[in-house]
Amino acid sequence: MDTAFLLDTFLRLIAALPLTLEVWALSVVLGGFVALGVTAARLSGSAPLEWFARAYVFVFRGTPLLVQLFVVYYGLASFPAVRATFLWPLLRSAFFCATLSLALCTAAYQSEIFRMAVAGIPRGQIEAARACGMSRWVLFRRVIFPIALRLALPAYATELISMVKATALVSLVTLWDVMSVSLKIRNDTLVTYTPLLVAGAIYFVVNFLLARALAALEYVLSPHLRGRPLFNRAPDVL
Amino acid sequence: MTLMVATVALLIGAAIGALVASAKLSGSRWGAAIGDAYAAVFRGVPELLVIYFVYFGSSGLLSGLGHLVGFEGFLGVPPFLAGALAVGVISGAYQAELYRGAYLAIAKGELEAARACGMGPMLMFRRIVTPQVIRFSLPGLNNLWQVALKDSSLISVTGLTELMRASQVAAGSTRQPFTFYIAGGALYLVLTVFSNRLFEFAEKRAARGTRRAGA
Numbered sequence: 001m002d003t004a005f006l007l008d009t010f011l012r013l014i015a016a017l018p019l020t021l022e023v024w025a026l027s028v029v030l031g032g033f034v035a036l037g038v039t040a041a042r043l044s045g046s047a048p049l050e051w052f053a054r055a056y057v058f059v060f061r062g063t064p065l066l067v068q069l070f071v072v073y074y075g076l077a078s079f080p081a082v083r084a085t086f087l088w089p090l091l092r093s094a095f096f097c098a099t100l101s102l103a104l105c106t107a108a109y110q111s112e113i114f115r116m117a118v119a120g121i122p123r124g125q126i127e128a129a130r131a132c133g134m135s136r137w138v139l140f141r142r143v144i145f146p147i148a149l150r151l152a153l154p155a156y157a158t159e160l161i162s163m164v165k166a167t168a169l170v171s172l173v174t175l176w177d178v179m180s181v182s183l184k185i186r187n188d189t190l191v192t193y194t195p196l197l198v199a200g201a202i203y204f205v206v207n208f209l210l211a212r213a214l215a216a217l218e219y220v221l222s223p224h225l226r227g228r229p230l231f232n233r234a235p236d237v238l
Numbered sequence: 239m240t241l242m243v244a245t246v247a248l249l250i251g252a253a254i255g256a257l258v259a260s261a262k263l264s265g266s267r268w269g270a271a272i273g274d275a276y277a278a279v280f281r282g283v284p285e286l287l288v289i290y291f292v293y294f295g296s297s298g299l300l301s302g303l304g305h306l307v308g309f310e311g312f313l314g315v316p317p318f319l320a321g322a323l324a325v326g327v328i329s330g331a332y333q334a335e336l337y338r339g340a341y342l343a344i345a346k347g348e349l350e351a352a353r354a355c356g357m358g359p360m361l362m363f364r365r366i367v368t369p370q371v372i373r374f375s376l377p378g379l380n381n382l383w384q385v386a387l388k389d390s391s392l393i394s395v396t397g398l399t400e401l402m403r404a405s406q407v408a409a410g411s412t413r414q415p416f417t418f419y420i421a422g423g424a425l426y427l428v429l430t431v432f433s434n435r436l437f438e439f440a441e442k443r444a445a446r447g448t449r450r451a452g453a
Contacts, residue, residue, distance in 0.1 A: 058427075059423075062426060062427045062430040062431070063388070063423040063426045064387075064388040064389075064391035064392075064402065064423075064426060065388070066391045066392060066402060067391060067402065067405070067422055067423040067426060070405075070415070070419045071415075071416065071419040071420060071423065074409065074415040074419065075409075075415045075416035075419045075420065076416065077415075078413070078415045078416050079416065161281075165283070165284040165285060166284070167284075168284030168285070168287055169286060169392075172395065179284065179287060182287075183290065186294070192294050192295060193298070196294070196295070199287060200279075200283045200287050200288075200291070203282065203283050203284055204279065204282040204283055207283075208278075211282075
């Protein structure tokens with residue numbers, strides 16, 4: 001294994017990293033909005049909406065992402081009717097299809113996380129806020145949202161990391177992300193291990209940094225859960 | 239085929255998971271470091287990449303070994319084995335955490351009582367630790383089984399004819415990709431629903447010796 005090849009591989013893979021991150025960021029944000037809708041439907045109290053939300057989560061969590069990706073990319077394109085609509089320029093692009101199917105899939109997982117977070121808010125807190133005369137909006141902004149955010153964060157961090165890993169699937173619909181570039185280098189040079197190892201290292205570092213950043217955010221958001229200061233220490237902050 | 243790959247993968251994962259969990263619980267600093275590193279690497283790298291790596295890598299390794307004993311040419315590892323190994327290695331990283339948590343959930347007094355009764359480590363492991371670890375880890379194992387089931391669809395990239403690959407072939411030859419991918423997805427749904435039922439049954443059975451809150 002020579003250094004020049006290693007460096008070359010590394011540079012080519014790093015050049016593909018923006019696409020991977022772009023797909024990741026877009027699908028996470030888009031999926032987040034869809035998830036908010038699904039969670040709202042689930043908690044709306046109306047039976048048809050709740051049923052829809054349950055079915056959505058069931059289908060998208062119960063099937064492999066690869067199947068969903070292929071249904072969107074290959075499946076939809078096979079209908080002449082779809083090709084005739086104004087959506088066709090979008091659905092023709094692999095980038096759009098990949099982002100869309102990743103977003104729809106993560107939305108199912110994210111909506112469960114949101115639901116769990118809202119369900120985890122102590123009932124008394126909401127009652128207390130009502131008793132103080134908070135309106136619905138103030139109640140959401142001051143009580144529900146901050147508590148739910150903290151409750152959701154650990155599971156949300158896991159979901160964000162598994163989404164980074166899921167972006168590797170877009171290599172199967174002709175996009176040049178880190179995964180597919182490493183496979184191309186492997187095919188061209190017939191070097192088995194190096195390209196895949198370098199790609200693995202890049203994914204690992206991205207996930208590591210992401211996990212650290214989210215852990216730091218969790219620390220910042222939960223000052224009340226940190227260890228209480230000891231009695232014999234000077235109470236300089238109190 | 240999908241079921242077979244996922245089952246073998248889950249078993250490989252269980253063996254690796256138990257090993258890594260015991261390394262982490264051993265109390266030795268090196269054991270814990272190796273266990274942590276294993277979990278960090280296989281949870282931080284895409285599943286697809288692990289599958290490619292195991293598939294290409296193990297064939298390369300085997301061919302290399304073949305050259306050493308004088309066999310010229312390419313020796314391929316069967317896609318089934320490579321696929322099951324790859325998914326198993328990933329599942330093992332998650333199962334290790336699961337088993338570690340389950341072990342820590344065993345009441346300390348029970349272990350002390352077993353020791354006080356004069357049980358040796360093996361007997362204690364068989365009679366006290368294993369039944370409870372299984373009971374505590376069943377819900378988590380259900381999750382991991384479904385993950386393995388879905389990850390097994392990624393093995394289609396190595397050409398193994400499991401559910402996903404079969405849908406791909408059918409979609410290609412009939413030129414009806416939508417129908418066949420939807421059908422493939424529906425079959426995965428059937429598998430997950432069915433295995434959910436099985437796990438619920440297993441959980442009930444494993445908990446038959448315990449009282450439930452409110453019961």
